[in-house]
Amino acid sequence: MQTYNLLQQIDSPADLRRLTVKQLPELCDELRHFIIEQLSSHPGHLASSLGTVELTVALHYVFNTPNDRLVWDVGHQAYGHKILTGRREQFHTNRQMGGLRPFPFPTESPYDTFACGHASNSISAALGMATAVGNSRKVVAVIGDGAMSGGLAYEGLNNVSETPNNLLIILNDNNMSIDPAVGGFKHYLQDLHTSSAYNGLRYRIAKALTDHGFLNDERRTRILRFNNSVKSFLLGQQNIFEGMNIRYFGPNDGHDVMQLVRTLQRIKDMKGPKLLHIRTVKGKGYSEAEKDPTTWHAPGLFNPDTGEVKKAQAKGVKFQQVFGHTLLELAQSNPDIVGITPAMPTGCSMNIMMKAMPERCFDVGIAEGHAVTFAAGLAREGKRPFCNIYSSFAQRAYDNIIHDTALQHLPVTLCLDRAGLVGEDGATHHGAFDLAALRPIPHITIAAPMDEAELRNLMFTAQSGNHGTFVIRYPRGGVPSDRRAPLPDWRTPMQAAPIGRGRCLRPAAEGCKVAVLSLGIMGWNIPEGPWAHYDMRFLKPLDDAIMEEVADRFTTVVTVEDGVRNGGLGSAVLEWLADHGHTPRVVRLGLPDEYVEHGSIRQLQTLTGLDPDSIESTLNELA
Ligand SMILES: Cc1ncc(C[n+]2csc(CCOP(=O)(O)OP(=O)(O)O)c2C)c(N)n1
Structure with missing residues (x-):
């Protein structure tokens, strides 16, 4: 039976700072055990948080949080941070509706300094904060090697080297993203080494010179440049960070908490931007997670003693x-x-093709904008790229979709996974904006399958002929199992789906004047009743034939979509009706003009009026 002698005394980092350095390894053990125990019954992101236990303890020990600012990247590695910053007792509510948020967020705690969820923003955000606060606080960004593959991180670094600031960047290098890390930078990091004796000596000399007034900021930068050239020469290796005037320390063992404390204490008051490179093991301390960090990134429920993952019954x-x-x-x-x-090769299942045809698949790293433009380049030379991006992460690629694909009518198929409500990952991860954001783009096709056969047909259609940019958005999971029994075989022969054509699923009962137009899997939430029901299948182009039929025959039109109401299907239908001189009553069901928080998908559907019962009562009132 694990006891939490030290952990239970810590209600804030101030309590942590009362411990001796020698007590920290024991605290790390307890924290690690607590995370494993909690996550086994309250699922979440396990492996990344296990890898940052020592770093988290050391950061809160050395820095005066919350006055000093810690900016986490993605935030999936910040469970230790939550637990040490007054949320230990609530931690069992993590990711549940009304409970702790899935990722750090400023309204939840003064220790959460910036919104987390989408990768690679920490350096830019922390630099902005460091620039604003000057010397009044210290600012630390913690970024993983996976998040370092995102372009935004490089834009931040580029700016760090020019803007006067004292930012500390911690590069948490575990050689893993969710899947294994990819890209040239990963190789660069693996080869990177430095002489700690050299760094220590340089620091002591610089400090003595500054203390005696011989060194100001400008001289320091010039000397740093000169030193870097000497160091590159001596070590036979150019350090990219030092080349950019960011002082580099490391690589350090990210699991030696006492050494981490010493290093942080030594570098925290240094002027100018600096980067501490630590090496960690994703899943550290839990052998199953260390062996298979991809599965254990977010394993769901598991037995903490046996490491057996309790797979939800596949429906x-x-x-x-x-x-x-x-x-x-x-x-x-x-x-x-x-x-x-x-x-996201595992998450989106492109790993199936990767295994069979590795040379025809590209994991480009956390680089959504690049993924789209890279796809456009491939298409320009005759390839038929299928670029799969989670809907909310595709927000990062908006201009690439407009400028690099749609404008040139390039045959890029964008499969937007995790569209609509995603559940426990919450506001940052819901695929809420894709329909509204993409609809105004000229020459783009936007489709949403209601079931497996439609997804197959749409994929088949997208690659036959040149339809320009072809978006297919579909949710996490499958057809709701309470609405339809699982198919014995979903591998139906594929056939072309006529572009811009929906289908009537149920004609109206005699005398009923209500038509329901749904998109994608929302079709499954439309209950049976006297109303007509059309599955629009395409948001763009909108089906003129259905629209004419609906405008002629019904006095009330209800649109149902799992994207924001502002700008999506409801808006498209309203625009069509206005443009064609029709004035039926239009009721738009969809996500509100708010950020929807976390909870199970069904809970969130109920919250937003999109579950079958809520839709039924809306329709009954109108019919
Ligand atoms: C813009 C964006 N794309 C994709 C993701 C999905 N994602 C979450 S964590 C992660 C891997 C991050 O790797 P790293 O930064 O090295 O952290 P680690 O989990 O290894 O600690 C990915 C790809 C995301 N959160 N944001």
């Missing part, structure tokens, strides 16, 4: 599996098809 097939198998099937007959994923 039917997931859209992700359908995507993965269908892509391979199409690629087998169309040699031009290539697959692109920005760091």
Whole structure:
């Protein structure tokens, strides 16, 4: 039975700072054990948080948080931070509706300094904060090597080297993203080494010179540049950070908490930007997670003693599996098809094609904008790229979609996974904006399948002929199992889906004047009743024939979508009706003009009026 002798005394980092350095390894053990115990019954992001236990303890020990600012990247590694900053007792509510948020967020705690969820923003945000606060606080950004593959991180670094600031960047290098890390920078980091004796000597000399008034900021920068050239020469290696005037320390063992404390104490008062590179093990301290960090990134429920992951009873097939198998099937007959994923090969199931055709798949790292423009380049030379991006992460690629694909009418198929409500990952991860954001883009096709066969048909259609930028958005998981029994075999032969054509699922009962127009899987939430029901299938182009029929025959039109109401299907229908001189009553059901928080998908549907019962009562009132 684990006891939490030290951990239970810590209600804030101030309590932590009362411990001796020698007590910290024991505290780390307790914290690690607490995370494992809690997550086994309240699922969340395990492996990343296990890897940052020592770093988290050392940071809160050395820095005067919350006056000093810690900026986490993604925030999936910050469970230790939550637990040490007064949220230990509530931690069992993590990710549940009304409970702790899935990622750090400033309204939840004064220790959470900036919104987390989407990767690679920490350096830019922390630099902004460091620039604003000058010397009044210290600012630390913690970024993983995976998040370092995102372009935004480089934009931040580039600026760090020019703007006067005292920022400390901690590069938490575990050689893993969710899947194994990719890219040239990963190789660079593996080879990186430095002489700690050299760094220590340089620091002591610089400090003595500054204390005696011989060194000001400008001289220090010039000397640093000169030193860097000497060091590159001596070590036979150019350090990219030092080349940018960011002082580099490391690589350090990120699991030696006492050494981390010493290093942080030594560098925290140094003037100018600096980077501490630590090496850590994703899943550290839990052997199952260390062995298979991809599965244990977010394993769901598990038995903490045996390491057995309690897989939810599979009910039917997931859209992700359908995507993965269908892509391979199409690629087998169309040699031009290539697959692109920005760091989510397992999550989106492109790993199926990767295994069979590694040379035709590209994991480009956490680089959504690049993924789209890279796909456009491939398409320009005759390839038929399928670029799979989670809907909310595709927000990062908005201009690339407009400027690099749609404008040039390039045949890029964008499969937007995790569209609509995603559940426990919350506000940063819901695929809420794709429909509204993409609809105004000229020459773009936007489709949303209601079931597995439709996803297959849409993928088949997208790669036959040049339809320009073709967006297919579908949710996490599959068709709701309480609405339809699992299919015995979903691998139906594929056929072309007529572009811009929906279908009537149920004609109206005699005398009923209400028509429901739904998009994608929302179709499953429309209950039976006297109303007509159309599955629009395409948001763009909108089905003129259905619209004419609806405008002629019904006095009330209800639109149902799992994206924001502002700008999506409801707006498209209103615009069509206004443009064609029709004035039926239009009721738009969709996500509100608010950020929807975390909870189970069904809870969130109820919250937003999109669950079958809520829709039924809305329709009954109108019918
Ligand atoms: C913009 C964006 N794309 C993709 C993701 C999905 N994602 C979450 S964590 C992660 C891996 C991050 O790797 P790293 O920064 O090295 O942290 P680690 O988990 O290894 O500690 C990815 C790809 C995301 N959160 N944001």
